[in-house]
Amino acid sequence: MSASMYSVRLVLAAAAAVSAVVLSSCSQQQPDGSAAEQTSDASNTGSVTLVTYDSYQISDQTLAEFTAETGVEVELIRSGDGAQVVNRAILTKDAPEGDVLFGVDNNLLSRAITNGLFEPYEPDAIDSIPEELTDGTEGAVTPIDTGDVCINFDKAGLRQRGLAPPESLDDLADPRYRGLLVVENPATSTPGLAFLLATVARYSPDGFGDYWQRLVANDVLVENSWDNAYYRRFSGGSGEGKRPLVVSYATSPAAEVVFADKPPKAAPTGVMLESCFRQVEYAGVLANADNPAGARQLVDFMIGRTYQDDLPLNNFVYPALPDAELPAEFRDHAPVPADPLSLPPEQVDANRDDWVQQWTDVVQP
Amino acid sequence: MRSGALRLGAFAVPAGFLLLFFAYPVLTLIATAFAGEGSLGQAWSALGTGRVAGVIGFTLWQALLSTLLTVLVALPGAWVLGRFRFRGRALIEALSVVAFVMPTVVVATAIGATLADDGPLAWLLPAGSDRGLGAILAAHVYFNLAVVLRMVGSYWSQLDRQVEDAAAVLGASPGRTFWTVTLPRLRPAILAAGSIVFLFTFTSFGVVLLLAGPGQATMEVEIQRQALFLFNVPAAAALSVLQIIAVVAILVAQTGLSRRIAAGGGSVASRRRPASRGEGVAVTVFVVAAFAVFAGPPVMVGVRALATADGWGWGNFTALAATDSTTVLSIAPAEAVGNSLLYAVLAALIAVFVGGLMSLALARRGTSVWEGVWLLPLGVSAVTLGLGILLAFDSPPLDWRGSLFMVPVAQALVAIPFVVRALVPALRAISPQILEAAALLGASPRQVLRHVELPLVGRAGLVALGFSLAVSLGEFGATVFVARGDRPTVPVAIYRLLGTPGSSNQGQAMALAAVLIVLTAAVVLATDRWRLPGERHV
Numbered sequence: 001m002s003a004s005m006y007s008v009r010l011v012l013a014a015a016a017a018v019s020a021v022v023l024s025s026c027s028q029q030q031p032d033g034s035a036a037e038q039t040s041d042a043s044n045t046g047s048v049t050l051v052t053y054d055s056y057q058i059s060d061q062t063l064a065e066f067t068a069e070t071g072v073e074v075e076l077i078r079s080g081d082g083a084q085v086v087n088r089a090i091l092t093k094d095a096p097e098g099d100v101l102f103g104v105d106n107n108l109l110s111r112a113i114t115n116g117l118f119e120p121y122e123p124d125a126i127d128s129i130p131e132e133l134t135d136g137t138e139g140a141v142t143p144i145d146t147g148d149v150c151i152n153f154d155k156a157g158l159r160q161r162g163l164a165p166p167e168s169l170d171d172l173a174d175p176r177y178r179g180l181l182v183v184e185n186p187a188t189s190t191p192g193l194a195f196l197l198a199t200v201a202r203y204s205p206d207g208f209g210d211y212w213q214r215l216v217a218n219d220v221l222v223e224n225s226w227d228n229a230y231y232r233r234f235s236g237g238s239g240e241g242k243r244p245l246v247v248s249y250a251t252s253p254a255a256e257v258v259f260a261d262k263p264p265k266a267a268p269t270g271v272m273l274e275s276c277f278r279q280v281e282y283a284g285v286l287a288n289a290d291n292p293a294g295a296r297q298l299v300d301f302m303i304g305r306t307y308q309d310d311l312p313l314n315n316f317v318y319p320a321l322p323d324a325e326l327p328a329e330f331r332d333h334a335p336v337p338a339d340p341l342s343l344p345p346e347q348v349d350a351n352r353d354d355w356v357q358q359w360t361d362v363v364q365p
Numbered sequence: 366m367r368s369g370a371l372r373l374g375a376f377a378v379p380a381g382f383l384l385l386f387f388a389y390p391v392l393t394l395i396a397t398a399f400a401g402e403g404s405l406g407q408a409w410s411a412l413g414t415g416r417v418a419g420v421i422g423f424t425l426w427q428a429l430l431s432t433l434l435t436v437l438v439a440l441p442g443a444w445v446l447g448r449f450r451f452r453g454r455a456l457i458e459a460l461s462v463v464a465f466v467m468p469t470v471v472v473a474t475a476i477g478a479t480l481a482d483d484g485p486l487a488w489l490l491p492a493g494s495d496r497g498l499g500a501i502l503a504a505h506v507y508f509n510l511a512v513v514l515r516m517v518g519s520y521w522s523q524l525d526r527q528v529e530d531a532a533a534v535l536g537a538s539p540g541r542t543f544w545t546v547t548l549p550r551l552r553p554a555i556l557a558a559g560s561i562v563f564l565f566t567f568t569s570f571g572v573v574l575l576l577a578g579p580g581q582a583t584m585e586v587e588i589q590r591q592a593l594f595l596f597n598v599p600a601a602a603a604l605s606v607l608q609i610i611a612v613v614a615i616l617v618a619q620t621g622l623s624r625r626i627a628a629g630g631g632s633v634a635s636r637r638r639p640a641s642r643g644e645g646v647a648v649t650v651f652v653v654a655a656f657a658v659f660a661g662p663p664v665m666v667g668v669r670a671l672a673t674a675d676g677w678g679w680g681n682f683t684a685l686a687a688t689d690s691t692t693v694l695s696i697a698p699a700e701a702v703g704n705s706l707l708y709a710v711l712a713a714l715i716a717v718f719v720g721g722l723m724s725l726a727l728a729r730r731g732t733s734v735w736e737g738v739w740l741l742p743l744g745v746s747a748v749t750l751g752l753g754i755l756l757a758f759d760s761p762p763l764d765w766r767g768s769l770f771m772v773p774v775a776q777a778l779v780a781i782p783f784v785v786r787a788l789v790p791a792l793r794a795i796s797p798q799i800l801e802a803a804a805l806l807g808a809s810p811r812q813v814l815r816h817v818e819l820p821l822v823g824r825a826g827l828v829a830l831g832f833s834l835a836v837s838l839g840e841f842g843a844t845v846f847v848a849r850g851d852r853p854t855v856p857v858a859i860y861r862l863l864g865t866p867g868s869s870n871q872g873q874a875m876a877l878a879a880v881l882i883v884l885t886a887a888v889v890l891a892t893d894r895w896r897l898p899g900e901r902h903v
Contacts (some may be wrong), residue, residue: 051850054693054865076695077850080593087596088850094759097850111596187594224594227865356595361416364580 047073048294049098051089051286053082053190055227056103057314058307066301072294081225082190083108090115094288099295102144102283102302105190106136107197109282110349113140118284119292123300129320133280136345141284142299145317148250148337149194150276151181152269154236157244166245168274169202173214181220181245182233185364186356188224190279195247196359197348198277201341205351212362222363236269250276251316254334258313258327267333276337281317379723386774390753391609391745397756398602417587417604424567424583427498431505431566432559438506439513440555445651446514447521449644450636453652460659461511463886466832467662468839469508469571470856471878474863475662476504477576478669497578504572507662509562516561520554522636553622560619567615568608568746570842571856575863584608585748585842592752592846602756605749612745663882670875674868681876684869693865694858696851698873701858702880705838708854712776712840713833719777720784720829725814727785728792747779751846772854775847776837783836784829791825792818831892835885855881 056078063074075098079085082103089101093116104112112118118140126134126142133143151172153165161180166172172181184192199208212220221243223229230248233241237256253267260268283302285295301307308324311317318326318336446454464472479486480500490499528550532542570585577583582590584604592601639645673680688697754775795818803813819826841856848857855877862874 049851075851078693078695079850083596084593087593090596091592091598091755185594187590225864353595353597357597360595364416 047075048100048291048298049075049077050298051077051079051085051096051098051101053085053103054078054080054225055315059310059314062307062310065306066298069301070294070297072291072297074298081184081188081227083186083188083193086112086117089286090117093117093286096286096288099286099289099291100283100298101286102281103190104141104282104284105194106278106280106282106345107193107348107352108190109136109141110345111352112284113138116287119287119289119295121285121296121299123296123303125300125303128323129303130322133320137282141282142303143280143320144283144302145311145315145320146278146280147317148276148340149191149198149247149279150250150337151195151272152234152236152246152248152252153272154234154239154244155268155270157235161244165270166272169199169211172220172245173211173218175218177218177245179219180243181215181218182229182241182243183215183220183222183247184226184229185222185224186359189226189229191226191247191249193352193356194277194279195275196355197343197352198275198341200355201277201343205355208355209358209362212359216363220363237267249316250337251312251318251330251334254327254329254332255316257329257333271335271337273335273337276340278340278342280320375722375725379719379726382719386754386778387745387750390750390757393757394602394605394609394749394753398599398606419580420582420584420587420604421607423581427501427505427573427583428563428567428569430498431502431509431569432563434502435506435509435562436513436555436559439510440517441647442510442514442651442655443517443521445648446518447524448526448636449648450638451648451652457652457655457659458515459890460655461514463889464507464659464662465509465511466835466839466885466889467508468841468856468859468878468881468885469504469569470575470841470859470863471666471839471881472507472662473500473504473572473575474859474874474878475665476500476507479503479661479665495578497576497581500576501569501572501581504576505562505566505569507658508572509565510658512561512565513555513558516558517551517554521551524550557619557622560615560622564612564615564619568612568748570746570748571860575860584611585746588748588752589845598756601752605752608749609745663879663886666875666878666882670872670879673872681869681872682879684873685876685880692870693861694853696853698858698862698877701853701855701877702884704852705855705881706884708772708776708844709834709837711770711773712780712837713830715773715777716780716784716833716837717826717830720781720833721788721826723781724785724788724792725818727789747775747840747842748846750775750778751843754843755846769849769852771847772844772852773837775843776840777833779840779843780833780836783832787825787829787832788822791822795821827892831888834888838881838885838888 056076067073077098079088079097082105085101086104086108089096090112101117104117120139121142122139123142129143133146137143151166155165158165163176166174166177171177183195186193186196196208199211202208203211221233223233226248229246230252231239231241233239233243234246234248235242235244236246237252238259239246250271250273253269253271256269257263257267283299285292285299289295303321305321305324308319308321311319311324312330313327316334318330445451446458477500478484480490480496480503481487489503490496524547529542529546532546533539537545567583568585569583570589573581573583573586574589577586584607588601588604588608591597591604639648670681671677671679685698685702694701754771758771799817800813803817804810808816839856840854841860844854845857845860848854853861859874859877859881862870862877
């Protein structure tokens with residue numbers, strides 16, 4: 001029998017198989033779909049799922065208060081560092097893993113909006129949030145908090161080496177500070193991306209590559225997540241590593257004071273204010289959410305006083321709501337940079353992915 | 366008529382399954398690679414060609430080194446297994462198979478800890494050496510020792526001793542005899558085993574993800590990175606297409622090489638007890654070394670699982686049952702065990718059913734071309750499958766991306782090759798005369814299948830089931846794409862816990878790994894005959 005005879009039979013058999021499978025899958029569709037509806041009915045009365053990043057924390061009392069107000073329970077899904085959470089959510093946006101996503105920041109917002117990740121929603125109380133924070137949200141997301149991504153330094157670690165804290169981004173590339181800096185990968189981590197943008201803002205889109213080349217020559221260490229960079233590689237405060245310089249937040253020294261067994265007078269770590277880049281974090285109702293009503297209630301709740309008051313000491317960010325109460329540790333140990341580095345959002349939108357790719361080519365060839 | 370219907374069923378079900386869950390996702394990947402910016406060329410340039418070349422280079426380099434190292438380490442063992450009878454061989458063979466199916470996340474963790482700066486074997490990788498590559502090679506050797514030991518060992522046992530004896534009588538030294546007589550005769554088996562090791566290590570994911578140094582990535586890892594981190598889906602798809610082409614080429618070569626050893630090989634079983642003092646020492650050394658190597662990573666995991674902040678104890682295990690809303694998992698880690706078991710059982714049933722029918726079709730057709738065509742889809746890597754499924758099943762009527770059954774389907778796709786490799790040789794080993802006799806006595810094809818073929822391949826079927834279960838339990842590359850965040854499997858949970866600082870997270874990861882080791886070992890050992898799929902009944 002010739003090969004072509006075989007292939008004719010193969011095609012026929014394959015066609016038969018396809019139609020069989022398609023038919024059976026169509027008939028399966030029905031029970032499958034109705035099962036999905038049942039679970040969404042259940043979640044309408046019962047729970048709303050908040051998708052967020054790994055290091056997100058909120059106190060049980062705050063969540064309990066939401067449940068007391070609305071009768072809806074909150075379930076948390078943490079799915080990686082900030083950028084991973086957003087990417088994963090976009091890839092699964094037609095069958096989302098939750099109802100609300102918190103953690104997309106100003107630097108990734110356009111990617112999320114362009115890909116239709118969110119169902120537009122504006123809480124009634126949106127007017128209580130400063131207008132500069134709602135810039136660029138297009139009614140898709142609600143600003144929840146702000147933070148400044150800055151170089152943190154371990155005071156004792158630098159003192160032991162006889163070094164003064166670095167004063168400029170240029171200092172980080174100086175041989176005196178060789179092998180001392182840990183940064184996060186901008187492809188995986190939102191503080192990493194914010195710091196990359198800080199270098200773009202400081203050295204221009206044409207010059208930041210050269211700056212990173214100098215950092216690489218100065219033995220910069222890259223970690224994929226903020227947790228690993230700060231806790232495993234950084235030597236200051238609660239860090240268990242060996243390097244005294246890390247990309248973290250302006251509020252991290254306050255966190256060191258709060259979490260210390262014996263609250264010290266001065267924080268063990270400091271912030272290099274010349275390196276800061278502003279980050280705004282948003283929450284939004286996911287398109288195709290099982291429980292959109294509960295999701296909207298949760299977003300409302302997240303810009304209310306209870307949640308906003310609880311935010312600073314859980315996530316070490318500044319609440320978006322100006323009325324929210326700031327803890328004393330923030331006033332004493334979390335300086336707000338007067339003039340952070342910044343880039344026009346349109347420029348970030350248009351170039352972010354190219355810059356990350358350029359960074360990857362220079363730092364991780 | 367009935368025979369026709371049966372044959373069509375044996376053909377149509379696996380064909381339909383593969384078309385829907387393999388061909389459709391792969392075609393979607395190809396379409397994605399060409400869509401978006403417009404052309405594959407642009408997707409390619411989006412990858413940054415320098416980096417792509419580096420990734421492909423590293424993928425090939427580590428696979429080549431892994432293969433060479435595995436063969437070198439395993440060859441003395443294959444000699445002992447092939448030539449001698451000794452106590453403990455059954456246990457060593459069992460351990461090697463358990464090692465082969467051990468979850469990648471678990472082994473990578475254990476080997477990483479063993480070779481770390483403060484690990485017990487840190488001296489193996491001196492300062493200045495490429496620690497990432499060293500750890501990757503060690504893990505790959507561990508997984509693949511079984512392949513070489515057993516394929517070369519069983520081939521060796523069928524080689525006639527008299528040829529070597531003749532060389533010795535003619536005055537050749539043992540070394541010269543090995544180089545000029547034994548090695549050339551072993552070549553087909555070494556090449557066949559080596560090509561399988563090369564395929565496995567070329568598509569390595571979990572090991573590389575966890576152990577690679579900065580900037581090091583295999584294509585599998587880079588696909589995941591481009592898709593989930595850089596959100597460059599066309600670039601990820603373009604890399605997947607490259608990966609598929611490479612895997613198909615390796616598979617074609619491998620199928621050819623494996624057929625050569627199936628055809629060759631004498632019939633004289635030549636295993637005997639060690640005759641000289643030297644042979645006795647060699648066997649003892651092998652037994653001790655094999656135990657140490659195979660048991661090493663599980664013991665390392667066990668020790669670290671039992672180490673808690675307050676000394677030795679079960680604290681990490683009891684913590685698995687607690688739900689802590691502040692951890693990365695947000696669920697009790699023990700729930701992941703339930704998820705894994707449920708998924709693995711479903712996946713194994715699918716794999717044995719679809720793979721079984723596929724094996725029937727393959728065994729009956731028997732022509733080599735068809736075998737190649739059927740096997741091509743089977744070698745495609747787990748990450749490619751996971752990404753393809755994620756991209757393909759995203760819109761009605763095939764909007765199944767979030768549905769729970771996609772995880773077992775993805776795991777079944779990874780397990781089916783093992784089922785086919787276990788069942789086809791067993792089915793082929795059934796003598797045609799038996800089938801003809803049954804037919805002559807008036808048995809219908811269905812009766813032949815039920816009363817003759819199924820009982821005869823029952824044992825191979827059990828092996829296939831055990832392998833499917835074990836592979837599905839440990840599957841990581843496809844599952845990490847497809848599993849929902851609220852229903853992690855054990856390997857996914859381990860990976861998430863490992864990535865989170867804090868000694869309690871690390872301890873719980875180790876405890877989960879220990880649970881997974883016990884489950885995997887139990888499944889493999891319970892399937893009675895310790896044989897790699899595809900090994901022939903001797």
